[in-house]
Amino acid sequence: WHLTRALPFIIDGKIIKWFGTNTDIDEQKQLQRQKDDFLGIASHELKTPVTSIKAYAQVLGAMLEKEGQNKKAELVLRMDSQVNRLTNLIGDLLDVTKINSGRLQFNKTWFDFNEAVKETVVDLQHTTQKHKLITYFGDVVKIHSDKDRIGQVITNLITNAIKYSPHTDEIIISTRVENNEAIVCVQDFGIGIAEDKLDKVFEQFYRVSGNKQHTFPGLGLGLYISAEIIKREGGRMWVNSVEGKGSTFCFSLPLNTDINN
Numbered sequence: 145w146h147l148t149r150a151l152p153f154i155i156d157g158k159i160i161k162w163f164g165t166n167t168d169i170d171e172q173k174q175l176q177r178q179k180d181d182f183l184g185i186a187s188h189e190l191k192t193p194v195t196s197i198k199a200y201a202q203v204l205g206a207m208l209e210k211e212g213q214n215k216k217a218e219l220v221l222r223m224d225s226q227v228n229r230l231t232n233l234i235g236d237l238l239d240v241t242k243i244n245s246g247r248l249q250f251n252k253t254w255f256d257f258n259e260a261v262k263e264t265v266v267d268l269q270h271t272t273q274k275h276k277l278i279t280y281f282g283d284v285v286k287i288h289s290d291k292d293r294i295g296q297v298i299t300n301l302i303t304n305a306i307k308y309s310p311h312t313d314e315i316i317i318s319t320r321v322e323n324n325e326a327i328v329c330v331q332d333f334g335i336g337i338a339e340d341k342l343d344k345v346f347e348q349f350y351r352v353s354g355n356k357q358h359t360f361p362g363l364g365l366g367l368y369i370s371a372e373i374i375k376r377e378g379g380r381m382w383v384n385s386v387e388g389k390g391s392t393f394c395f396s397l398p399l400n401t402d403i404n405n
């Protein structure tokens with residue numbers, strides 16, 4: 145029902161039933177708000193113990209290494225990397241609640257776009273031995289944006305490229321300047337995405353269906369968060385993909401012409 149007023153159903157001057165209420169929409173909004181509040185509180189509560197576990201694991205790892213107990217230290221290191229995954233998942237849930245309630249904050253500064261991409265690529269290359277991250281940089285430009293948030297988006301695109309390319313090892317990251325925009329693209333040669341699913345991948349909680357859930361874990365939030373960040377920063381995000389051949393995810397950010405000329 146999308147009626148804004150409750151309508152009485154009248155027969156012989158008697159009200160038989162009220163139907164079509166304005167509470168349906170209000171109720172939906174309220175439910176959505178309750179869901180967002182719950183997500184916000186739950187992820188906030190999860191964050192504290194996970195942060196402690198991480199700190200303890202790091203201390204324990206350092207102690208074991210010092211004692212020369214390398215096998216045990218290696219196990220603790222693996223524990224630490226799983227805790228990092230958990231931290232990222234909780235971070236995504238927190239970001240979604242912030243986006244949904246309009247509380248996502250940006251801390252803007254001027255920075256070199258290519259340098260920011262390079263820093264993220266160098267960090268991520270340390271996380272994979274199998275995949276080779278190849279970079280091509282275009283003109284040097286400065287952008288005015290939230291560097292951490294932009295790093296988060298690039299990280300998301302590259303980790304997806306790695307995750308969804310189990311049988312190929314090259315990932316190409318390129319930047320260019322075009323029509324007053326700084327653009328970065330992340331190209332992989334992995335599983336690709338079917339054409340009819342392409343515009344859905346930026347939706348909240350959307351994951352391309354199939355029995356892949358076990359092979360490729362995730363919550364279906366990374367691209368939604370990334371696209372929202374880019375939208376809020378005045379840019380665009382898009383994807384080209386061929387199923388079975390690979391995908392190219394790109395985003396653009398507006399340039400300030402005064403500074404860059």
Ligand code: ADP
Pocket residue numbers: 304305308332334335336337345350351352353361362363364365366367368391
């Ligand atoms: P997640 O990876 O946690 O599922 P995302 O929001 O990052 O969430 O991505 C949404 C969906 O889009 C994924 O579940 C996957 O089906 C598809 N996808 C994203 N990036 C790629 C890629 N590089 N190659 C193939 N499919 C992708």
